[in-house]
Amino acid sequence: MKNAVFGAVLALAAGLSPAWAEMTDIRFTLGWKTQGSDAPFLLALSKGYFAEEGLNVTIDQGEGSAATVTRIMGGAYDAGFGDINAIIQNAAQRPGEAPVMVYQLWNRPPFAIVTPKTSGIETPADFAGRTLGGAQGTPTTRLFPVFAELNGIDLASVKQENMAPNLQEPMLIRGDIDGAFVFTITSWFNLIANRQDPAKDYNWFQFEEYGMDLYSNGMMVSRALLTDKPEVVAGMVRAVNRATLEIAKDQDAAMEAIMAFDNLVNPELERARLNFALTNLMNAPEVDTIGMGDLVDERLTRSIGIVAKGYGLERLPEASEIFDRSFLPPVTERAFAVEIMN
Structure with missing residues (x-):
């Protein structure tokens, strides 16, 4: 199926028994058509990690990692998987309106x-x-x-x-x-x-x-969600962090989640794409120190300068406008170790 909604039903299956009124609806957009690199979100959905946080998450396919930003800014989505460089571009042009990255996944650019x-x-x-x-x-x-x-x-x-x-x-x-x-x-x-x-x-x-030391894709949320429901953002980050660490060690579980969401994908191809993301985009040396989901402010500031030059931006946003680490679990709970399964 192309879309999936897991709410109180999954929570009940997990033995949590929340009331419908306690669940918060979240509209989430992927960066593109279903791919292996979407596994952190799809596993968090299928295994009920979002539901355990009181979140009723609907995930839709995307139209490009930059489009994730415009979809969220337009109000159609609360959160999504997209490119931090698109956040930089929009934050420079429309201060206070662009989404904010809260969990960095691709700490190396593609x-x-x-x-x-x-x-x-x-x-x-x-x-x-x-x-x-x-x-x-x-x-x-x-x-x-x-x-x-x-x-x-x-x-x-x-x-x-x-x-x-x-x-x-x-x-x-x-x-x-x-x-x-x-x-x-x-x-x-x-x-x-x-x-x-x-x-x-x-x-x-x-x-x-x-010389182009840039970050790339991660989970971003709308300004409204960040301001009005910070506890929801924290729950999303916990669920995605949990799933991210799991897929790094268990690609079988990741592929089960992907196929449950969209059974039309090529499982062999998308497993290879997932492994490509794990080993080529999510394994910057800094992760050993700061943990998955975080970034280095000085590096982000340098990348803002690169993006501003390439896009001809008149205003350089501050790093704090682009990324908010306050929702991240302790670094000891974000230790990232990839074990590729044959």
């Missing part, structure tokens, strides 16, 4: 430029005279001028073509473009779906390795 090894592009300097393609408005595309400046690339020497996201990998494979502005967690699996070997046959210029 932004990259992917090139076929046959192209001969081995360093950023090799982009000169080449054609790169990407979807207009995505963080990877919008932040490329900053990437170019940091890595000594003359922007005028690089031809850029705008294209729909679903055309990037096919055009790359055909040789119509020399490289693509992508999200690794999406493009890696798109290449596999096109019978390509992303590890063997492609080079990945990951932004974080070239």
Whole structure:
């Protein structure tokens, strides 16, 4: 099923017996169509972790991690899984209206430029005279001028073509473009779906390795929820934290939750995507010290500067406008250890 509502029924199954009046309805949007990386939320839903916190959560599929922000700002959703960089952009333009990140999941960004090894592009300097393609408005595309400046690339020497996201990998494979502005967690699996070997046959210029020290997706909540119902936010964070630690050690349970939510997904593909997220996006060294869900304020401040430059923002929001750690459980309860199951 595409949507799922678990409320008092799940709570009763867990032996909690709450009254309907005690449950708080929460509308939650994912970042995209159902994917393995959504497992923290879907497991919290299916196992009743939200219900144990008195939350009747409805989860819908998304339209893009940046759209999560606009969906919440528009009032259609209370919370969601989306990109912290989109929060930065909207907080700069509409102070006090943008959602706030309360549980950081992807502490490494998925932004990259992917090139076929046959192209001969081995360093950023090799982009000169080449054609790169990407979807207009995505963080990877919008932040490329900053990437170019940091890595000594003359922007005028690089031809850029705008294209729909679903055309990037096919055009790359055909040789119509020399490289693509992508999200690794999406493009890696798109290449596999096109019978390509992303590890063997492609080079990945990951932004974080070239001076772009950015955060990415996590759980965000509306300003209204944060202000009016802080106890609800705390309950959501506890439930998601519990589920996140569980999926790191038990991908079987994660996949059961994903398939229960949407039985049309490819379980093999989405399990691989989940493992990709666990090992490539959720394992920054800082997590060993600060625990899952938190971030480093100084690093966030630097990333705000990068985003402001790439998006031409006139105002730089403070880190406190973007992220609120006050709802996080103690760091000892957020120790993150990944055990990939075969």
